[in-house]
């Protein structure tokens with residue numbers, strides 16, 4: 001790289017790092033920046049989805065350069081005792097389109113894939129090759145790590161893009177089909193019709209353990225497809241094991257991952273929806289805020305983002321409480337009742353919940369009425385700490 005000192009080095013080209021690079025390009029074009037990603041592509045192997053109303057105008061504009069799938073006609077949920085069609089339209093972005101969009105938007109010298117960062121500090125980064133790159137600001141957007149400072153459960157899933165031999169007949173995204181059997185976890189199937197004979201089918205679990213047995217999940221998808229009389233071939237597959245945070249010492253968590261002078265952002269920095277583990281609206285809002293703050297005072301970025309992260313943790317306390325009820329107050333096979341009841345509430349409240357923007361009246365409304373879990377277990381859950389989010393993965 002010919003630039004002697006970058007204004008901003010972004011480490012980690014996933015959703016957070018990639019959207020930040022796009023936001024800087026758009027809102028702070030005078031700042032030089034490069035996006036360092038250990039893998040050969042940006043975004044890994046994911047499909048990210050969100051509801052249209054999760055993003056404000058600026059947020060939607062930030063994702064505009066990416067090829068996305070956009071559905072009209074709302075979405076659906078299905079439970080044993082209740083099904084519902086909702087108005088909100090859904091959006092989805094494949095990481096291959098994310099990679100292509102970033103490569104189109106950023107200048108060539110900013111694209112640094114296959115660049116593993118092995119050292120970072122307030123003055124720059126060091127790559128695995130030994131190359132040292134000076135930067136006025138370093139933003140750490142590497143993967144989130146399991147941590148003994150956080151507690152909760154796991155969202156485990158395997159998704160397959162299927163090509164069916166005949167039309168599959170699914171008209172709109174099905175966010176949760178929980179009419180399936182519930183084998184020791186809250187299980188639902190998530191369906192995204194990608195075309196008349198193409199569909200993304202994901203088998204998802206809110207589970208106590210992060211174990212993912214891919215063979216079992218593949219078989220369950222095959223059984224689900226057989227139940228619908230779909231003959232198919234598999235086009236693509238992805239898996240995920242995401243923490244569902246229900247408690248923790250956030251200051252200790254951030255301190256354990258922070259490097260003096262480095263801005264800690266992304267899911268690693270705590271910018272997640274604690275209950276859904278989704279990050280699209282949060283990553284987009286954060287990218288825009290960081291880009292604007294960088295134009296004002298680049299040296300203040302670490303403190304700026306630290307205080308945003310702590311505010312985000314405070315703002316999302318309610319979702320951690322709901323997560324506790326889900327994991328500790330409900331028997332695994334009964335967890336679906338929590339969502340079944342939730343989905344009977346007004347749609348506007350459900351929308352704000354997914355965007356992590358619930359109002360106080362929303363919060364009270366969710367908790368009023370006959371609880372879907374035993375009250376004594378709920379009280380024990382609220383008083384308990386929950387399991388540390390450390391199983392299965394090593395830091």
Ligand SMILES: Cc1cc2nc3c(=O)[nH]c(=O)nc-3n(C[C@H](O)[C@H](O)[C@H](O)COP(=O)(O)OP(=O)(O)OC[C@H]3O[C@@H](n4cnc5c(N)ncnc54)[C@H](O)[C@@H]3O)c2cc1C
Pocket residue numbers: 011012013014015016017018036037038039042043044045046047048049050115116117118141142143144238239240241242265266267268272277278279280281
């Ligand atoms: C399969 C899957 C599906 C998902 N679906 C959704 C969804 O539908 N909606 C939603 O909102 N969320 C979804 N999520 C959650 C969401 O992906 C994550 O919350 C989001 O990707 C986090 O973004 P991030 O940029 O913080 O981290 P990541 O996307 O994990 O990116 C971190 C990046 O840092 C790179 N990296 C790590 N170490 C280094 C290093 N030393 N040097 C350089 N680079 C490094 C990694 O290779 C990686 O690309 C999904 C997650 C998975 C796994």
